[in-house]
Every structure is written in C-alpha cells, then in structure tokens.
Amino acid sequence: ACAEKMAAPVAVHLEFGGGAELLFDGVKEHHVTLPSQPEPWDIKQLLVWIQRNLLKERPELFVQGDSVRPGILVLINDADWELKGELDYQLQDQDNIVFISTLHGG
Amino acid sequence: ACAEKMAAPVAVHLEFGGGAELLFDGVKEHHVTLPSQPEPWDIKQLLVWIQRNLLKERPELFVQGDSVRPGILVLINDADWELKGELDYQLQDQDNIVFISTLHGG
Amino acid sequence: PLTTKPALSNEDIKRYSRQLLLPELGVKGTHTDRQGGSDRGGLLIALSGSVSFAGQLNLSRTSVLIVGCGGLGCPLAQYLAAAGIGRLGLLDYDEVELSNLHRQVLHGEENQGQAKALSAARAVKRLNSTVECIPYHLQLSPENALQLIQHMCWSSPDNVPTRYLVNDACVLSGKPLVSASALRMEGQLTVYNYCGSPCYRCLYPVPPPPETVTNCSDGGVLGVVPGIMGCFQALEVLKIASGQGSSCGQQLLMFDAQGFRFRSIRLRPKQVDCAMCGESPRVTQLIDYEAFCGSAATDKCRKLNL
Amino acid sequence: PLTTKPALSNEDIKRYSRQLLLPELGVKGTHTDRQGGSDRGGLLIALSGSVSFAGQLNLSRTSVLIVGCGGLGCPLAQYLAAAGIGRLGLLDYDEVELSNLHRQVLHGEENQGQAKALSAARAVKRLNSTVECIPYHLQLSPENALQLIQHMCWSSPDNVPTRYLVNDACVLSGKPLVSASALRMEGQLTVYNYCGSPCYRCLYPVPPPPETVTNCSDGGVLGVVPGIMGCFQALEVLKIASGQGSSCGQQLLMFDAQGFRFRSIRLRPKQVDCAMCGESPRVTQLIDYEAFCGSAATDKCRKLNL
Ligand SMILES: [Zn+2]
Ligand SMILES: [Zn+2]
Numbered sequence: 123a124c125a126e127k128m129a130a131p132v133a134v135h136l137e138f139g140g141g142a143e144l145l146f147d148g149v150k151e152h153h154v155t156l157p158s159q160p161e162p163w164d165i166k167q168l169l170v171w172i173q174r175n176l177l178k179e180r181p182e183l184f185v186q187g188d189s190v191r192p193g194i195l196v197l198i199n200d201a202d203w204e205l206k207g208e209l210d211y212q213l214q215d216q217d218n219i220v221f222i223s224t225l226h227g228g
Numbered sequence: 229a230c231a232e233k234m235a236a237p238v239a240v241h242l243e244f245g246g247g248a249e250l251l252f253d254g255v256k257e258h259h260v261t262l263p264s265q266p267e268p269w270d271i272k273q274l275l276v277w278i279q280r281n282l283l284k285e286r287p288e289l290f291v292q293g294d295s296v297r298p299g300i301l302v303l304i305n306d307a308d309w310e311l312k313g314e315l316d317y318q319l320q321d322q323d324n325i326v327f328i329s330t331l332h333g334g
Numbered sequence: 335p336l337t338t339k340p341a342l343s344n345e346d347i348k349r350y351s352r353q354l355l356l357p358e359l360g361v362k363g364t365h366t367d368r369q370g371g372s373d374r375g376g377l378l379i380a381l382s383g384s385v386s387f388a389g390q391l392n393l394s395r396t397s398v399l400i401v402g403c404g405g406l407g408c409p410l411a412q413y414l415a416a417a418g419i420g421r422l423g424l425l426d427y428d429e430v431e432l433s434n435l436h437r438q439v440l441h442g443e444e445n446q447g448q449a450k451a452l453s454a455a456r457a458v459k460r461l462n463s464t465v466e467c468i469p470y471h472l473q474l475s476p477e478n479a480l481q482l483i484q485h486m487c488w489s490s491p492d493n494v495p496t497r498y499l500v501n502d503a504c505v506l507s508g509k510p511l512v513s514a515s516a517l518r519m520e521g522q523l524t525v526y527n528y529c530g531s532p533c534y535r536c537l538y539p540v541p542p543p544p545e546t547v548t549n550c551s552d553g554g555v556l557g558v559v560p561g562i563m564g565c566f567q568a569l570e571v572l573k574i575a576s577g578q579g580s581s582c583g584q585q586l587l588m589f590d591a592q593g594f595r596f597r598s599i600r601l602r603p604k605q606v607d608c609a610m611c612g613e614s615p616r617v618t619q620l621i622d623y624e625a626f627c628g629s630a631a632t633d634k635c636r637k638l639n640l
Numbered sequence: 641p642l643t644t645k646p647a648l649s650n651e652d653i654k655r656y657s658r659q660l661l662l663p664e665l666g667v668k669g670t671h672t673d674r675q676g677g678s679d680r681g682g683l684l685i686a687l688s689g690s691v692s693f694a695g696q697l698n699l700s701r702t703s704v705l706i707v708g709c710g711g712l713g714c715p716l717a718q719y720l721a722a723a724g725i726g727r728l729g730l731l732d733y734d735e736v737e738l739s740n741l742h743r744q745v746l747h748g749e750e751n752q753g754q755a756k757a758l759s760a761a762r763a764v765k766r767l768n769s770t771v772e773c774i775p776y777h778l779q780l781s782p783e784n785a786l787q788l789i790q791h792m793c794w795s796s797p798d799n800v801p802t803r804y805l806v807n808d809a810c811v812l813s814g815k816p817l818v819s820a821s822a823l824r825m826e827g828q829l830t831v832y833n834y835c836g837s838p839c840y841r842c843l844y845p846v847p848p849p850p851e852t853v854t855n856c857s858d859g860g861v862l863g864v865v866p867g868i869m870g871c872f873q874a875l876e877v878l879k880i881a882s883g884q885g886s887s888c889g890q891q892l893l894m895f896d897a898q899g900f901r902f903r904s905i906r907l908r909p910k911q912v913d914c915a916m917c918g919e920s921p922r923v924t925q926l927i928d929y930e931a932f933c934g935s936a937a938t939d940k941c942r943k944l945n946l
Contacts, residue, residue, distance in 0.1 A: 554661025
C-alpha cells in the first residue's frame with residue numbers, strides 16, 4: 123500500500139566542472155540513482171543527497187544554506203537552472219544536471 | 229491500391245559546408261521532404277534528387293558518376309557515411325545528412 | 335575620439351585583401367560560386383575598390399579596451415590588431431615574469447621585468463603599425479574605469495573584484511563585455527550586456543567566497559587553453575565590431591581541453607531585479623569592489639606568499 | 641637526434657611552473673582539493689622538484705615539424721614553443737607579404753620579403769630560447785620528406801599535393817599527423833594515422849579535381865579562424881607529446897565561426913584496402929604528388945595571376 127504512494131527511483135547524470143569536480147575526488151561524471159520517496163525529487167533535495175552521498179569534505183565550498191554557494195552555476199539539461207525553476211525543479215528520469223564553478227584564471 | 233505499395237514521404241535535414249554551400253546559393257541548411265515512391269529512398273537516389281531540385285549549376289563540382297566528387301565527405305547523423313553503407317544507406321524520416329567539402333586553406 | 339576613416343587606403347586593401355573576400359567583411363552579396371575559381375573575380379572587385387568595404391571600415395572605427403595583457407589578452411590583442419581594429423587600449427598593472435611566458439605569447443624573454451602593457455603594445459606595433467595602440471600601465475579602478483571606456487567596446491578577464499568593476503562600468507556605459515576565463519584545462523566564454531543578454535551580476539548577484547576562487551598561480555593552466563579562449567574572444571569582438579553580431583549572446587560556452595569537448599548553455603535573460611541592469615537598479619555608480627567581494631583586485635600578495 | 645634531458649632545470653621549473661601544476665603535465669596524482677587553497681602545497685611540491693615532471697620532460701624530448709608557417713603554423717609554433725617542446729622544425733618555401741599579416745601573427749611588418757621560416761624562427765626564439773628551432777626555407781618534396789621527419793612528430797596543412805605527401809611520409813615513418821585547415825569562416829581538424837585512426841588516404845583515396853580546390857587567396861579567410869584551428873592543433877600535439885594522448889583520433893572536428901558551432905564527427909577506422917596504410921599497400925614509397933593530384937604544390941602561380 124505504501125509503495126503505491128512512492129515515486130519511482132530516478133536515474134540522473136551529474137556532472138561537475140570548472141574545479142567543482144575537485145570536491146568529488148576529481149571525478150567529473152557521476153551516474154546515480156535516487157531512491158524512491160513519497161514526493162518527487164527536486165533540486166533542493168538533490169543538493170542534500172549529494173552532500174550526504176557524494177561530497178566527502180568541505181561542504182562549505184559547495185553549498186550555502188539550502189542552495190549552492192555563490193559562484194557555482196547549475197545547468198539542467200544544458201540550460202541555466204533559472205529558466206527551469208531553480209531549487210524547485212522536479213527531477214525527471216535521465217536528467218542531466220551540471221554544477222559548474224566559475225573560472226577566474228586568464 | 230498503388231498507395232499501399234508506396235513508402236511514405238521522408239523529411240530529411242540537408243546541410244552543406246566547407247564551401248559546398250556556395251553551389252546552393254550560399255544556403256547551408258535545407259529542410260526537404262522527399263516524395264513517396266515505390267522503394268525506400270537511399271543516398272544514391274538522394275544525390276539524383278538534389279541535382280534535379282536544389283543544385284542549379286555546375287553539377288560537376290558536386291557529383292561524379294553516381295557518387296559525390298572526390299574531396300566531399302558525406303555524414304549521416306554525425307557519422308562518416310562509410311560506417312553506414314555509403315550510397316546504399318536507406319534514409320529514415322528526420323535523418324540529418326551533411327555534405328562537407330574538405331578545406332585546404334591555412 | 336577615433337577619427338573616422340572615409341575609405342580604405344590601397345595599403346589597407348592589400349593588407350586585408352584575404353579577409354575582404356569574405357562577404358561578412360568586404361564584398362557584400364557577391365559570394366556566388368567561389369568554389370569554382372571565379373572567386374578571382376571577387377578579389378579583383380575587392381582590389382579595385384569599387385564596392386564599399388563596410389565591415390572592414392567598421393573595424394577601423396572600433397576601439398577595444400583589453401583589461402589584462404596575460405594569457406587571454408595576448409592572443410586577443412594579436413588577432414584584433416592583425417585584423418585592423420581601429421584603437422586598442424592595453425591595460426595591465428603587472429610586469430612580465432618568466433613564469434608568464436608559457437602562455438603570454440606577446441611577450442619575450444627580453445621583456446622580463448618590463449610593464450606588460452608596454453611590452454604588448456610594442457609587439458602589436460610590429461604586427462600592425464596602423465592600429466592606434468595605447469598602453470595603460472595601471473590598475474583599473476572605480477576612479478578611472480568610466481573614463482577609460484569612453485568610445486571603447488570592452489573585453490576582459492581578471493580577478494573577481496575587477497570582473498564586477500568591468501561589468502558595472504560596461505552596464506553604465508552601455509558597452510558589450512566579451513568575457514572569457516581559463517584554468518587548468520578548461521575555458522568559459524560569455525558575451526554580457528549585449529542585445530538582451532544578462533550582465534555578470536544577473537548571473538552572479540553575490541560574489542563567491544574568496545577562499546573558493548582559484549587563479550592560474552594556484553591551479554595551473556595549460557598555456558594554449560587561454561590561447562584558444564582569447565582567440566574565441568577576438569572572433570566575437572570582430573563579429574560585433576564588423577556589424578555581423580555575436581552568436582554568443584545569452585550563451586555560456588564551456589570548453590574542456592582534456593576531452594576536446596564543447597558545450598553551449600542557454601543562459602537566463604537580463605534579470606528585471608538585477609542590481610545593476612534591472613528595472614530599478616540599486617547600484618547607480620561604481621563602488622568599492624574590493625570591499626564588495628572581500629578580496630583584493632590583484633593576486634600580487636598571493637604570489638609573494640609563495 | 642634530440643639529446644635526452646635527464647631532469648628539469650630550476651629555470652625550466654620557474655618558466656613552466658603554471659603548467660607543472662597540472663596533474664597531466666607535472667604533479668601526477670596530487671590534484672586533490674586545489675579548490676580550497678591547499679593548492680599552494682601543490683606548487684611547493686612542484687618547485688622543490690621532489691616529484692618527476694614526466695609530462696614536461698616528455699615535451700622536452702619531442703620534435704615537431706610544422707609544414708607551413710602561415711595562418712595555422714604561426715599560433716601552432718607559438719604555443720608549442722611557449723609550452724617547452726624540445727625541437728621545432730619550421731618549414732616554409734615562401735616569403736612574408738603584407739597580405740599575410742592579417743593572420744600570420746608571428747611575422748611583423750619589418751619581416752616583409754624575408755623567408756617565413758626564418759622570420760618565424762626568430763619570433764619563436766624571442767619567446768623561448770631553450771627550444772631548439774630549425775628553420776627550413778624550402779619546399780617539402782618526395783626527396784627530402786622522409787629525412788625531415790626523422791625523430792619528428794608531425795603537423796601540417798597545405799595545398800593538396802603536399803597533404804598527400806605529408807600523409808604518405810607520416811605513414812611510412814609511423815608518425816601521427818595533426819592536420820587542420822581553415823577557409824572563410826570555417827575550420828576542420830583531424831588527427832590522422834594515430835592509434836587506429838585512418839590516414840588521409842583512407843578518407844580521401846582519390847584527390848579532388850583541381851578546379852574544386854579553393855585556397856585563402858581565392859576564398860578569403862578571417863585571420864582568427866586559422867588562429868583558433870592552429871591553437872587546437874597545438875593542444876592535440878601537446879596532449880600526444882606529453883603522454884596524455886589525443887582525444888581526436890578517428891574524429892573530424894568542424895568549427896563554424898559564423899554561428900560559433902562545433903561538430904564532432906565519428907570517422908571510419910583505418911581502411912584495410914587503403915593504398916597507403918592498408919593490409920597490402922600499393923604505395924610503398926613516396927611518389928610524384930603533383931602528377932598524382934594534377935596540380936602544383938605551391939599556389940605561387942595563382943598569386944601571380946592576380
Ligand atoms: Zn544584470
Ligand atoms: Zn590509409
């Protein structure tokens with residue numbers, strides 16, 4: 123009975139770039155499956171999940187409050203997350219989410 | 229009765245580049261629909277169709293015999309046509325076919 | 335102000351003949367049949383001067399200020415000067431060091447210790463003495479920025495406070511900002527404040543915490559990566575200056591040199607609530623950017639720490 | 641043959657310090673946490689020389705022959721020299737003309753009339769005198785090609801006969817060929833004869849009819865487009881030479897500068913029936929390429945016609 127109320131697991135493709143990958147052992151691409159839960163997954167919950175499951179140290183370099191820290195841009199399927207609802211965007215199966223740190227070198 | 233034996237019309241996206249577009253009034257992209265015909269369309273027939281319907285002059289700069297002239301590379305859905313059967317490849321609806329002339333400048 | 339060239343000289347036509355053949359820069363609307371050898375006709379038309387070289391003249395009437403004569407600024411200055419930009423402002427407060435030469439290719443070994451702005455200006459002059467080249471050996475500041483961008487289209491990378499300063503000065507002066515950066519084996523490119531595209535603050539309203547900012551001294555960089563990104567900047571500046579327009583507005587181009595991958599991202603439009611370019615801007619003049627960002631506008635101190 | 645450097649000098653470490661920070665070139669396996677400022681530790685390790693700089697040493701042991709010191713060869717030579725390649729052969733039969741300067745940025749106004757190979761070599765020396773730089777003011781021919789590529793990794797663009805000549809010499813010597821071209825506002829890049837990727841003849845077994853070949857004198861080119869393509873070549877040569885390997889094998893990269901679009905195409909593998917690199921090659925030594933292609937290996941005559 124409980125299972126009927128649960129959303130199915132969601133498989134998403136996460137990418138980190140511009141230096142953000144250095145917080146994830148230098149690994150730029152991660153294929154992950156988010157488990158079933160009563161409500162649909164949104165970006166806000168994804169950030170919590172990443173902090174608990176992928177990010178092993180120095181969370182302050184990745185998140186600030188319940189969002190990403192200033193200077194990190196989030197892309198949902200190759201578009202700026204601002205165009206998609208930011209933290210409230212509901213993840214779809216096979217979504218591609220990119221976290222890109224702004225570069226400052228030259 | 230005849231209609232049942234005919235293949236449906238095929239919409240394909242044609243692109244010309246590397247200078248080949250100059251034989252088509254400088255237009256690089258063409259969305260065309262190939263009419264119904266008894267057999268499926270293949271690249272060999274597409275070349276004839278292009279010669280009759282798009283290419284207005286100097287066919288010798290585009291075709292040689294029943295193939296493209298040496299120095300033009302054909303790409304089927306972003307892959308070298310050699311990987312797809314070359315002239316015998318059967319066109320699918322929404323295929324992307326690129327004709328690219330090799331550049332020699334520097 | 336830049337003196338307006340009425341027409342191209344014979345010398346100009348000879349120098350730029352290969353790019354005058356492009357319909358985008360020279361012979362408008364005559365690009366039929368270049369393929370078949372009849373293009374020689376095109377060049378003859380070009381050389382006889384019987385058509386207007388609108389794009390090239392536009393270039394010769396454009397001023398560009400390059401903020402930073404480093405890994406990005408060197409190729410940028412080089413290709414803008416080669417193409418015949420009218421005026422080039424070359425700004426850098428720093429001097430040439432040996433560790434710059436793996437990527438800052440306008441400078442030479444003999445220029446070590448010299449002001450980068452002067453060294454770059456000399457190199458540019460060797461390439462094209464018809465470009466009006468103005469070296470600025472100084473730090474861009476809220477006091478001098480607005481004056482420096484009089485009559486100038488912009489282009490810049492730098493540290494975080496200078497990025498906000500350049501952005502704000504561009505918005506206040508209504509100039510586009512062709513911005514790039516490179517670190518390790520990655521590059522990013524965006525054209526800000528251009529035809530409805532966002533400004534830097536629309537994208538990054540809050541500066542990043544200083545401890546999250548890595549520069550080339552810290553992170554390293556393969557020299558040819560800023561080379562590529564600086565060339566990309568030059569391309570977009572030339573397209574804007576010649577009148578074709580940039581195709582990078584409201585886009586972020588990301589380049590991964592390791593995997594040789596490009597990704598083009600659709601960005602948000604100009605934000606109505608942006609503090610700088612929005613409908614009721616809260617920032618109406620240049621401010622103290624070091625205080626705003628909590629970090630210095632040079633990385634000199636960091637270098638000295640090593 | 642190139643003398644093998646046992647280790648980097650202190651001067652080398654200073655000059656290349658920014659690229660030695662890259663795990664790909666210098667400090668292997670220590671790229672943790674650069675983000676947070678602890679990268680300073682990385683640089684200290686690099687400067688103390690306590691690790692092997694394998695990638696940088698590989699570069700210093702690599703010879704590259706650049707065929708053509710023009711729009712592509714200039715940025716290529718510039719960034720290979722800056723990065724610390726060991727030996728650079730600079731080959732060009734031509735002299736510097738005013739109409740070259742909009743894209744051939746290693747040369748200056750004062751070099752007009754001089755051999756391009758010599759002018760380029762002088763510019764490269766200014767940038768990095770530690771690179772062994774050999775100018776060849778001559779035409780590449782079936783007689784000299786195999787000797788010139790002794791101990792050399794290759795890279796080249798040019799007219800059609802020279803392209804086949806370079807390809808065949810590379811196959812016979814087992815060298816990769818990083819090849820690019822640029823015309824109008826387009827560029828193409830491929831790495832031939834490298835790790836199972838095809839050779840030029842696998843892709844183009846029959847030369848194009850001479851009347852279909854357009855060069856920069858005919859078609860025009862925006863100077864920064866070969867600038868970008870030459871930087872791409874430099875990147876791939878550096879990746880191959882440092883030991884990372886190219887990511888462009890069996891790929892054709894097409895760049896459209898007008899729309900700022902990149903497209904990467906999967907190419908056919910090495911062809912078993914290729915006349916040059918196939919299982920039973922029909923061509924086993926260099927041939928007469930002007931006869932094979934039905935055109936001259938220079939575009940000098942065409943220029944004189946104008
Ligand atoms: Zn804004
Ligand atoms: Zn082959």
